Amino acid sequence: MENPAPLPRMKLLLATIFTLTVIEFLQSGMLAFGASPISGQINASPEEYSIVTAAYAAVAITAIAKMRWFIERLGWRRFILLSIAFFLTGAGISGLATSFPQFLLGRLVMGMGGAAFMTSARMLVNLIPPSPARIKGIIAFALGLSCAISAAPWIVAQFVGADWWNGIFVLLAALALLAAFLAAITLPDEPLPEESHTHAHFGPLLVMAGGSFLALFAVQRALYDFYSTLPYLLALTAAGVAAVVWFAWHQHGHERPLLRLRQLARRRYLTALGVFTVGYMVLGANNTMLPSLVQRALGFPWHVAGTVQAIGLTASIAVFFLKLRIIRTAPSPQKFYVAGFGALALFGWLLSGLTLEADLWRHVLPAIGLYGMFIVLILATTAIHGFTEFQDDPVAFFHAQQVKNMLAQFGTALGVAGANLLLQWRTAEHYALLNRRFVSGDVEMSRQLEQLGTWFASANGAHGAAQLALGQLAQTLNQQAALLAQLEYFRLLVFVGLGLAALMAWQRTLSVPKPA
Template sequence: MNSALHPEHTFAGEVSHGQPSPGGGTRDWFALALLMFPVLLVAVDNTALTFALPAIARSLDPSGVQLLWIVDAYALVLAGLLVAMGSLGDRIGRRRLLLVGISGFAAVSAASAFAPSAEWLIAGRAAMGFFGAMLMPSTLSLIRNIFREPGRRRLAVAIWAAGFSGGAALGPIFGGWLVEHFWWGAVLLVAVPIMLPPLVFGRFLIPESKDPSPGRVDGASIALSMLTMVPVVYGIKELATHGPGVQALGVLAFGLAMGLVFVRRQRALASPLLDLSLFRNRVFSTAITANVLALFSYNGFILFLAQHLQLLEGMSPSESGTAMLPALTAMVVAGLLVVPLVRKIRPGFVVAAGLALSATGYALVAFGDHDAGPAALLAALLILALGVGSAETISNDLILGAVPANKSGAAAAISETGYEVGSLLGTAILGSILTASYQQHLSLPHSVAQTIPAASADQARETLAGAMELVGSLPAPVAEGLTAAARAAFDSGVHITAAIALVLMAGASVLAAVVLRRVPRAK
């Protein structure tokens, strides 16, 4: 088939137990329903935790860097292990790996819900990333094995992709409601009941599948991938927060050096952990770039918008989640509507238009007036969500269709890694720049500086949450001065991060339009 959007392939040499029939049946859709539980949970967990950050900040009193690591530790470990776990699933069985991941994720989530310190929570989030890396490649691989007929498989994969957007839409509402009515740990504890259905019924309804001759697992490659990801992200965070320094530059250089060693090792191995030859395909590499940047823009936006609505506009977690729901729902709808659209319009132009919409959303933030209230930011989020939903769905489809049939499993794992790397970088880079800009631009009024002790001033300068917590204990005139100063400092960071994202999205839109313009329409 000549359309890059409709790969008609299955896993080469696939071994399957349970043998779902090509025509399929009700059991197939029950299996898909069970597979959606971990997909939804991972997506809900990311956005729900963002809305719990103010409550976590008040409860555990983390530093600004620790607050970012509470989010980043999960995504960092997840991104570093996705390809490795996808390879492990090929060897021991994808259903088996899925069930191990579900059990571990639920247990660690329950332990992290009662974390007594920021360090405990960061470690718990890292462990959740370890088990979470077992979930996503397994779900997509199992869906491909269950739904062998191309049309049904495309529908199942579309539902799987919509699960991310749907989970993101539910996360703010669900997480906000839990934080408001219980405590921030309930956001993590809820993983236990959500994971029970696939854990109980998975062995009976989800057929097992594995590759009989996948090659050996290279432990050195797994270690090198982690030694690349962790130092690079840490170095970026340090540079954004504290500026150029020996430690930040040294750690970043070490990560880049490990990345070079990783690339050389993959080229030398007969069965590499990451097949670098896939990136020689311009459609594949461009679609990966679009995917990463779409998630980069979305997660960076959600990070500062959640803080703005709760800390500056005074909304409760559930109120802020409800305010964002129309935009997040629009992302789900956009992702589904563009599938038939690519039968009339070349997919590359659809991806480019989605990225251009994302750039437009950021332009409204970069050049807009934040004093007008949250309406302008929510309108920008709506435009951004429409763009992300459109671009991410089609770029993911292009990734899968741009490679040979026997490389489909590797392409799926790389696509999953792109999801997490984009989310990670959006939070780490834009979040770090936002924090650094806030700390640099916060100028405490004389009345505030004279009223509060030095320790409280340091607390206000560290994070927006710290400043707004202090506001509640100050006399009205002094509180108003601190609020105005914190708002101005935070908004300065928002303008800067929005301008950076605007340039990246606009550049990615042009790249997609140029490189992907020859990809034929779907049939």
């Protein structure tokens, strides 16, 4: 693993990298977009479904931290096959679940295996000997990311439209079986010499896992009882953060750590971690906000929402290939960061001006295309330039990838929780303000009731026309409150994007050094 030899089956290795990456981003995208129908099928409240997100992230972070320890002892082939076995078992439990506890168990088992797919896919690129051919591995990895993010909403919309939500897990299981076949015939299986093995660190790892869950659980709980249990939530957050900090301190000072955090404390890498964390937080938040905007606020059906989002996100594929052409002659990342965060700001600006009469194809689709541009330019650029200090040290490079993907899991879950918290809080505030006009005697309300009552009476007869008119107004009130809350979120993205674009234009830490 440390000194890779040329592999005769290059195309199969590239297919393995592509498939593992697709599984990781497809499952996260599908379960985010399909949260509402899945919750209904397993009789889970929004609060319970949010616990699944926090628990999965905690298990995933732990599994990623431990993966090199397993690879040292099992070799690549056995490790990937074992991970896929856990993933398949979890997918089976999740797909057959009829209750929240069953679904939670399934997702935890999936996390034990599938959490390492993205890190594994990236590290398998290093099995290609240092040469121009290695860029093919990077392309396979990035293309898998772009294709999965684009396809996830459309696939979920088809499954939900066919009243077969379990199909999500059938598809994931089929892709996992394909990955197992590719890994079995492609990957080496030699473990590393025992003298190079890292220590187990089971106790500190459990502390870190518990801390991650407590911190994420506290954020999730803030959705439901922020004001009534604020001291309790602050205590949980403090305990979770303290546990994670203790784990980092323990690893930093250990002679044979599970993760070489002391060696990773480089300015360039830490800056890259910050960019990655922000990127994955935005990814998690937008995975929550976009379906809510299109379905709940604008009132479009599932299959339309999934199709528009998927088509818009295919822009990420086109942007990726354009970036490859540009980077050959102008490799400096500065322009990509500015363009990426600028695209995020423009995405937020376009969506912050929507009304209930917005057209999906003219007003929403171009904005989603800009969001796809942001994903590729920020995440792919940082993946290329954030790890250059560790290229000559395979172990440090591996650990750097592990830490990055642990933070990716945490950042995504934090983005989902933050978006839900903001959506619930601001929707309630706007609903309370709008509801003040929803009283008997209000002139505008009476006028609209009269107009709607006349229309319903002409279409359905006089019987029940008044009740139908009142119900229509109540639905419009809910839509307006949800839309106003989401518009505030997208306005916030404008300032975040502009601020980060300015910061990345000014910083020099991630810049390519100019030749002498």
